[in-house]
Amino acid sequence: MKPALKYWIFLLAIVNLIFGVIMASVVGSWFNLSDFEREFVHDIAGKILPFPVLGAFILVGAIGALVSLLFKYYIIPILQLAEETQLITQANPEHRIEPRGARELVYLTEVINASAEAFARLKTEVEEKISAARADLEEERRRLAALMSELPAGVLVCNRDGQILLYNDQAHKLLQSPGTQDPDGEAVGGLVGLGRSVFGVLNRDPIVHALELLQGALDQGQELSSSAFMMTLETGRCLRVNMAPVLAGRPEGREISGFVLTLEDMTRQIASDTRRDMLIQALTDNVQPALGEIRRAITTILGDPQLNPEQLRENRVTIDRASRELQRQLAEARESYARHLHDLSKVEYVLAENLLDILRKNIGERFGIAVRGEAPRGLWLRLDSYSLVQAVSHLAGLLRSHGSRSAFGIRIEDRGAGRAIMTIGWPEACLDHGFIRDWVRSPLVTDAQGKLLSFSDVVRRHGGELVIEATAAQSCHEVRIDLPADQRAHSRISASTPRSRPIYYEFDLFQQRGTQELGRQPLRKLTYVVFDTETTGLRPAEGDEIIQIGAVRVVNGRILTGETIDQLIDPRRPVPPDSVKIHGIDPELLHGQPTIEQVLPLFHRFAEGAVLVAHNAAFDMRFLQLKEKRCGVRFDNPVLDTLLLSSVIHAHQEGHSLDQIARLLNLTIVGRHTALGDALVTAEVLLKLIPLLEARGIHTLEDAFEACIKSPYAKMSF
Structure with a gap:
């Protein structure tokens, strides 16, 4: 009042x-x-x-x-x-x-x-x-963040109830749902988040079964080891999952308080193995007829020594034709297998000038041989840089062992059409052609199956070709290597590189036990999804539509700026100029954006298991509720309103607009009247209000509801 x-x-x-x-x-x-x-x-x-x-x-x-x-x-x-x-x-x-x-x-x-x-x-x-006092702890956390961000596998750490306590960016990318990427390929509004249930993205049964096995081993005093299983996602991606337990308590009374999951994408490996099996099967099927013809012709010749010349010639022609066909098929099989190995090989994008600098430094420091070279700027080569550097350095070492200290020449040229030429020459030395041929065929590295690979094998694996240039029949002066190149690699690499090391963790969730009795949970420990909408107008019941929705997750008193939704929506109706003056969203930007039927289910999954929070929540919730039936969702989350909470705490202040509350709480508003901007400010307001509520004896969600009911603003409706 x-x-x-x-x-x-x-x-x-x-x-x-x-x-x-x-x-x-x-x-x-x-x-x-x-x-x-x-x-x-x-x-x-x-x-x-x-x-x-x-x-x-x-x-x-x-x-x-x-x-x-x-x-x-x-x-x-x-x-x-x-x-x-x-x-x-x-x-x-x-x-x-x-x-x-x-x-x-x-x-x-x-x-x-x-x-x-x-x-x-x-x-x-x-x-x-x-x-x-926390400096050392923060340093350890940064080291953990650096370590986790560099791991090639996805990592999830969960408590016993499956709530996610930690995840790295690799896990986020592996488990993001379809349609949750922006135009640059970045994940937005994915299903992975702190405090969310891992069972929302991974099949529950294998995880529970693995936990039961680990618990049984612990009960029997056995040494605990990791448990591994395969899992297929809705996206069709196949994952190999390794589970390791997290133990709590003293050695004499330890219990499993959580588990660590490492995720490895096996989709490519499985597809490659399938292609290999098909290749072997096709080779077997195709070779069999040619071998049959050869065998029959040889049997005929050996079985009848008195064959007339015409019959003998026909059988020889048959053997020749079948052997040539067999040779062709084996060549095709070898090429297909090379492509198969190429798919499995580890390749990377390397700038040509960087590769040249590495070669110059490596050869100069190891063998004292000067390297003269040139490379175009901005040319990205697609190759296994380690194998290439080792091979070229090996060649320099062979030259040095023959007493030659002549300069080494390396020239990289862009040939266009996705190809580049690397020319390696030693103009002041004369090497035998066979010597160079032995070099390109000598064992260099091993593949994943332990097979020895030569330099020529490595080049072929990466879609390249190696040519030995000879000035005379037995003299060689340079080697040319045809390599894949890509001028656009830089933009792709830049787009896929994280803007920061995205590792997210909240280990206090180890102490939480699911979402049971949510109303009795302390306000400080709840998981919130704070959201805001921008609309075509103020009358949802008369046809006004949502044109933007923004949301951010808050877990254990932390605003997770890495877990947000910021989505424009095509309202499929005109946007009045008066509304544009408020939110500043150009109607032209809305054409071609997802519709509310596409966005609302995504937001529903993003908010699953959380308390919804908004400023003047009755307005935003009315828009959502009117779309529930059409979108096939139902928002049964508890809802808190920062306007009502402010009116409870500051009953004698003149106003409770978001600007007034932010000013009172010394908060800076950025992006006012944008959905995500207002959601972020509202999240900060919520965290500032919680200690003020606790000072008034309002500690739990139930306490907050009872207090809000008594607010004079609780009667507002739309």
């Missing part, structure tokens, strides 16, 4: 009380008078009655003025002083109270502001000490 309204109600009650006392006195006195006294009073009443009535009105006015002054200079300032003092101690130490009210209250305000200054200094000193 607003302070002014309280004042008028109180004043009306005082006036009624005064008139009631006067009337009661008059009536009581009248009945105690005798008949003579009543007649006397009746005679003089007309003469003296105006004066008491006038006095009563004067008295009422004086009391009203005193009550008004009491409220203006004491009661309302005291209530505001109490709210703002609590704001300083619980949420915004930088806030200072504006002196108002009576002189005594102004003095008290100055004392409180001085105490706030001392409190802020003390708080700063304590925070500095805490920051220094």
Whole structure:
């Protein structure tokens, strides 16, 4: 209830009380008078009655003025002083109270502001000490982040109930759902998130079974090892999953408090193995007829030594034709197998100038041979750089062992059409052609199956070709290597490189046990999805539509800026100019965007298991509820409204708009009237309000609901 309204109600009650006392006195006195006294009073009443009535009105006015002054200079300032003092101690130490009210209250305000200054200094000193004490811990966390971000496998750490405590970017990319990528290929609004259930993205049964096996081994005192199994996602991706337990407690009473999952994408490997099996089967089927023809012709020749010349010639022709066909098929099989190995090989994009610098440094430091070379800038080569450097360095070493210290020449040229030529030459030395041929055929590395590969094998694996240039029949002066190249690789690499090391963790969730009895959970420990919408207008029931939705997850008091949704929506109707002036979204940007039927199910899954939070939530929830049936979803999440929470805490403040609350809590608003910008500000407001709620005895979700029901703003509807 607003302070002014309280004042008028109180004043009306005082006036009624005064008139009631006067009337009661008059009536009581009248009945105690005798008949003579009543007649006397009746005679003089007309003469003296105006004066008491006038006095009563004067008295009422004086009391009203005193009550008004009491409220203006004491009661309302005291209530505001109490709210703002609590704001300083619980949420915004930088806030200072504006002196108002009576002189005594102004003095008290100055004392409180001085105490706030001392409190802020003390708080700063304590925070500095805490920051220094946590420096080592933060360093360890950064090391963990660096380690996890560089791992080639996806990693998930979960508590016993399957809530995700940690994940790295590889896991996020592996488990993102279809349709959750932006035009640059970045994952947006994926299903992986801190506090979410891993069973929302991975099949529950294999994980539970593996946990039961690990628990059984622990109960029997056996040594625990990891458990591995295969799993297929909805996207068709095949994963190899390794599970390792996380143990808690003392050695004599340990229990499994969680588990670590490492995820390896086997889709490519399985497809490659399938191609290999098909290749072997096709080779077997295709070779069999040719071998049959050769075998029959040889049997005929050996079985009848007296064959006439014509029959002998026909059988020889048959053997020749079948052997040539067999040779062709084997060549095709070898080429197909080379492509198969190429698919399995580890290739990378390397800048030509960087590769040349590495070769120059490696050969110069190891063998003392100068390397002259040139390479075009910005040309990306697709190859196994390690194998290439080792092979070329090996050639330099052979030259050095033959006593040659002549300069080495390496030239890389862009031939266009996705090809480049690397020319390796030794113009001042004369090497035997067979010597170079032995070099390109000598074992260099081993493949995944342990097979020895020569330099020529490695080149062929990467779709290249090696040519030995000879000046004479037995003399060689250079080797040319045809390699794949790509001028566009830089843009792809830049687009796929994370802007920061995206590792996300929240180990306090080890202590949470699912979402049971959500209403009794402390507000600090809940998982929230704070969201906001921008719309074509303010009347959802009359056809206004959502044109943008923004959301961010909050887990254990942390705003996860890496887990957000920021999506424009095609409303399939005009956007009024008045609305454009507010949110600034050009209607042209909405054409071709996903529709609400596509976006709302994604948001529903993003918010699964969380408490929804919005400012003036009734407005946003009304838009969502009107679309539930059409989109096939139902939002049964608990909902908190920061407007209602603010009105509970700051009941005597003049307004509770998002701007006013942010200003009161010393929060900077960025991106106002954009869905994600408002959602982020609302999330910060929520975290600032929680300690203020706790100071009023509001600790759980149920407590917050009961308090919000009593707010005068709780009656708003749309």
